[in-house]
Amino acid sequence: MKREKKSKEDVxxxxxxxxxxxxxxxxxxxxxxxxxxxxAIFKVLGDPTRTKIISALLQEELCVCDLSTLIGTSQSAISHQLRVLRNMDLVKYRKDGRIAYYSLDDDHISSILTAGLKHVEE
Structure with missing residues (x-):
């Protein structure tokens, strides 16, 4: 772990x-x-898998199977992460028969992720 020299310049x-x-x-x-x-929202978004899910849902709604394939992890793991996101009102789902489709809960989360991406890509 690299340590920075303590400096009085920044205090x-x-x-x-x-x-x-x-x-x-x-x-x-x-x-x-x-x-x-x-x-708490930023903490939830601090997980790379959840950030990938949000990023994927920026494009369109996807089912758990689609997200599992896209991200390369089990449906169980994706379902767990979606539950965390749902509990924070970041995503919502709708059922179509036996398929659960997920989408972003509102435009705020899209704005947060887009602003974050602009920041890291500059």
Missing amino acids: CEILCINDRKVASARKAMKSDATLFKLA
Whole structure:
């Protein structure tokens, strides 16, 4: 594990609190409950398999069998990951006979993934 040399360049060397900026930031900051929920979404998206599933569902709805083949893992593993995503309201499903088709729950998740991809591809 590579360690960075500690430098005083990236920290304040004296205590200097700007009360106006702190108050403004505090007023704009979302509630703890909202931020914890957001952190939970990012934690769920931190799993590569779940990110692949979301990426695949950006294109069109897919069934568990399709996702399993596409990602190269078992249907059981895909079903588990889909359950995690569903519990966070990131994906939804519909049944057509005995087939369960999954799609993104709304456009917000598409925007999150698209913004993340732009960030890493720059």
